[in-house]
Amino acid sequence: MGGCSGDYQALLGQLQQQMALMQDTSTLLDPFMRLEGLDKLRFSEHCTERPGAFPSDNALRTLGRRDFLRMLSSTLQRVLHRLAVLQQHLPETQDLEELGVARWNILGLKNNIYCMSQLLGGASELAPTTAAPGTSPPPTPAPDAFQSKLQGCRFLHGYHRFLHSARRVFSQWGSSPSRR
């Protein structure tokens, strides 16, 4: 992974840009729903985030910056695991390209989060992200196919919402790296 930029403004801008891109459901949720045939159903009302799956808007806003960055990093790490499981449940001939792209985006975002933590002087617990090639969590037994689709859909819905919320927190960060 590249070295960290010491420029707070640039880093903050980059984080916000990445999140602006990744919060868009067209990057992952929409293609997933198309692939799983969920777009054909009046489904969006049921593809809602499961409470507790991701930190709420309020929880993110009340954290200090370093705790916020730590929460961001650990949640994104969990997302990576979950995306690996999601990929495993997609038959091999059905590559969801966007899943791979999302994975790289998350790794990039985590890296910038690490750099921001370093800049704020609190990066020790946030080890830089190294994509561990080929290691993926042991496959958890998928419930029936429909539940698997439903859970995937709800998870991705939460993922995009979480990024949206996190980006809003970043947008309220001031122009200087004062610690709070």
Next chain:
Amino acid sequence: QKKGAPHDLKCITNNLQVWDCSWKAPSGAGQGTVYDICIESRSHPCYRLNKTNIKIPALLPGDHEITIHSIHDFGSSRSKFILNEKNVSLIPDTPEIFNLSADFSNSTLYLKWNDKGSAFPHHSNVIWEIKILRKESMELVKLVTLNTALSDEDTVHHWSWVSDMPLECVTHYVGIRCYVDDLHFSGHKEWSDWSPLKNISWTPDSQTKVFPQDKVILVGSDITFCCVSQEKVLSAQIGQTSCPLIHLDGENVAIKIHNISVSENSGTNVVFTTEENIFGTVIFVGYPPDTPQNLNCETHDLKEIICTWSAGRPTALVGPRKTSYTLFESFSEKHVRFKRVDVSTKESYQLLFQMLPNQEIYNFTLNARNPLGRSEAAILVNVTEKVYPHTPTAFKVKDINSTAVTLSWHLPGNFAKINLLCQVEINKTNSAQEWRNVTIKGVENSNYLLVVDKLNPYTIYTFRIRCSTETFWKWSKWSNKKQHLTTEAV
């Protein structure tokens, strides 16, 4: 027949061995009435009873006179009857289902009952009727007739039925009755009573609400999906198509799909929606595997056999439901299974089979299998006639003299038992191309030498080589080209 005397004698038999005869008591006969029943020309002619029915061993065909003498408080009365098998009704005992079970995963009911054949004197044909009812309203959904034959002993019969409706969503009731069609019996034959109904219902053991779950079916099938729900189901949908609801018991509902079409790789979603919730399942609709097409087996090196084929018609089933291939060799009884890591493109598949010592002929059968069926293709191969050598490598040219050179190259493989056919291409500037074919004894260590003579001194040649086998199958690819200047004549 006078009402003042015993009248309306009727006899039935359940098993052709015992007749159960009953009559009406004389009008006015009290409790204490006693009956003397005498049957003409019987070793045990008379019986005394205080009831109006008697079980007697079955009488031989023909007329038998039977006298019933009733003795009661204010006197006695007597009636004569002519009893003939023709007037007897054969009404089998009511059968009993002694086991009804279900395999919910494939909506199958299993029935077991005992035909009590030992009660009958000889082999009789029996017709069984089984009825299946559904819902609390006991809708008849299936009536089936089975024919069996009674033997000397009790036989347990088995019958199974695949329900079109998943068994989880509605209670099913089963009853059975029988009709003994005995050819020897001249009397009247009737159906037995229906057995007591046995029922099968599902006790919810999981979140699962919609059935069947993750089923794999053939394109064009009819199928019923159903939903177990405590809340009112408002709508149901398969893919993008809404379906009319069939109401079962309680809030459970079903939908019937006819001539279902092929599904996407991720299956077709079937969804039931209530006010608050959505319940669903996925159906995978596809085809059984086509016969593997263009099955071919060859070897590059007489060490490993490579079989290739194409799948033929796509099955629309992927992932855990995709087609699995197994290559079976009948002489050695060895087999290899296709795994995803074996190179395959969307169209063609490949499997590697390690050659066996001292075996040249291989009888391969390629089995293709998926949840909807299986198919196979076969090929008999003499591998020495199916050699497609690797590309010759390490191709070198060395001078022997001004008009002859030695070519050397490496050809991976153990060809010790066969002859190779190699072709040298010789190019000389401003001159026609020349090819020379040469047969070379195959070797085990893959290194070959060849002398090429009749060359011009001090001339630039470009050489390259390719090989096949004497029993030609395919040329290898050409080796790299080698440019060479022959030495000057001395």
